[in-house]
Amino acid sequence: MRNGVFALGKYSVGVGDRFAHQAKAQLQACIQARDAGLTVIPVWNKSNREHAIIGSEPSSVRQAADAAVKALHWTAPYFCDADHITLETVGRFMSSCDFFTIDVADAIGRPALSADIDAFVKRRRDMLGIIQLAGIDEAFAITVEDLTQTARKFLAAVKQAGEVYRAIEAAKGTGRFLPEISMDETDNAQSPIELLIILAAIADEGIPIRTIAPKFSGRFNKGVDYCGDVAQFEREFALDMAAIAYAIERFGLPKDLKLSVHSGSDKFSIYPAIHACMKRFDSGVHLKTAGTTWLEELIGLAESSGDALSLAKEIYAEAYAHRDELCAPYAAVIDIDPTKLPSPEQVRGWSSDQYSSALRHVQSNPAHNSSFRQLLHVGFKIAAKMGDRYLNLLEANEAVIARNVTENLYERHIAPVFLGRKG
Numbered sequence: 531m532r533n534g535v536f537a538l539g540k541y542s543v544g545v546g547d548r549f550a551h552q553a554k555a556q557l558q559a560c561i562q563a564r565d566a567g568l569t570v571i572p573v574w575n576k577s578n579r580e581h582a583i584i585g586s587e588p589s590s591v592r593q594a595a596d597a598a599v600k601a602l603h604w605t606a607p608y609f610c611d612a613d614h615i616t617l618e619t620v621g622r623f624m625s626s627c628d629f630f631t632i633d634v635a636d637a638i639g640r641p642a643l644s645a646d647i648d649a650f651v652k653r654r655r656d657m658l659g660i661i662q663l664a665g666i667d668e669a670f671a672i673t674v675e676d677l678t679q680t681a682r683k684f685l686a687a688v689k690q691a692g693e694v695y696r697a698i699e700a701a702k703g704t705g706r707f708l709p710e711i712s713m714d715e716t717d718n719a720q721s722p723i724e725l726l727i728i729l730a731a732i733a734d735e736g737i738p739i740r741t742i743a744p745k746f747s748g749r750f751n752k753g754v755d756y757c758g759d760v761a762q763f764e765r766e767f768a769l770d771m772a773a774i775a776y777a778i779e780r781f782g783l784p785k786d787l788k789l790s791v792h793s794g795s796d797k798f799s800i801y802p803a804i805h806a807c808m809k810r811f812d813s814g815v816h817l818k819t820a821g822t823t824w825l826e827e828l829i830g831l832a833e834s835s836g837d838a839l840s841l842a843k844e845i846y847a848e849a850y851a852h853r854d855e856l857c858a859p860y861a862a863v864i865d866i867d868p869t870k871l872p873s874p875e876q877v878r879g880w881s882s883d884q885y886s887s888a889l890r891h892v893q894s895n896p897a898h899n900s901s902f903r904q905l906l907h908v909g910f911k912i913a914a915k916m917g918d919r920y921l922n923l924l925e926a927n928e929a930v931i932a933r934n935v936t937e938n939l940y941e942r943h944i945a946p947v948f949l950g951r952k953g
């Protein structure tokens with residue numbers, strides 16, 4: 531086995547690395563956590579959609595991860611995540627990945643067979659009545675109606691997850707990969723009681739999931755902070771954690787099952803709530819961040835001045851010119867104010883410091899511009915098209931970029947979530 535035992539550990543961080551050049555710098559952040567006394571397992575995640583846009587193969591993620599682990603003598607486990615895959619897309623991830631995020635959001639609400647629904651409700655009669663989750667004051671009542679409604683909405687999705695799980699199992703072998711089920715890319719948050727019922731269905735389907743990614747309430751826009759009621763989020767998150775503990779005990783799901791937070795990156799304002807819940811329930815979390823490492827590459831290029839700064843400006847000019855087509859696929863998860871976008875002419879006159887301050891996600895800095903940041907966040911296609919021109923400058927300015935990548939991941943994500951430090 532590549533990693534010895536296939537266990538994710540209590541604390542883990544999913545990192546994106548669009549151009550497969552920052553694995554070492556990302557791993558360095560986990561080494562800093564280890565030096566601070568905490569093992570945080572790195573998972574390199576990349577979705578099929580992202581591979582399609584970049585024109586990359588899953589094997590490149592594996593190669594970059596393996597090389598980083600070797601170079602930095604990382605001895606704890608590490609994984610490569612086939613992020614948001616389905617039966618149609620999982621094939622090319624089989625040999626390179628050992629973590630699979632089975633996305634069933636599209637199947638939510640698809641009608642299940644009424645025989646399946648009836649069988650589920652019958653089998654799970656023991657859930658009816660009052661449920662008291664450990665560590666939660668209020669009690670919950672589950673009725674036949676709750677079981678039926680939830681099965682109607684989610685059973686087809688869980689069955690679909692079972693199909694994908696078994697396809698991976700046939701290819702990889704039982705226990706030789708970590709399965710996650712994701713339901714985050716959907717409109718409505720699942721309630722904790724729905725989560726509990728979904729977990730019962732997952733157990734019935736025989737999927738030994740290690741992480742589950744529900745949709746939480748509030749907005750999780752790409753690369754910017756959380757938008758929503760943080761206190762409400764914390765209440766919900768605590769209930770979800772308690773529901774998972776209950777499900778492990780009652781439904782026989784894996785003991786190390788934990789929540790996966792698909793953050794879309796940089797949900798700084800909920801990090802203290804996540805940390806507080808982890809303490810309260812003595813529970814772990816998998817924190818999945820999206821592709822903001824690419825923005826740290828741009829910051830590093832801008833800081834490097836000369837050709838590198840010019841390229842960073844050129845990328846912005848291109849992104850600005852193509853902003854409608856770049857933003858369209860992400861319309862639901864970005865919130866750009868066009869009047870806040872500087873013109874490419876303005877940016878052309880910027881210093882290294884002006885560019886990096888506008889882009890770097892330090893909300894207290896008045897020069898920070900979240901519209902500028904979000905446009906560049908979805909603009910990675912521009913850099914992908916530049917090919918070697920972009921990659922060569924990444925390599926030429928590796929030290930400055932790596933410093934930004936490590937500092938961002940450690941100081942702004944790992945330390946606040948896992949160590950409870952102020953970001």
Ligand SMILES: [Zn+2]
Nearest residue numbers: 712714715792
């Ligand atoms: Zn997701």
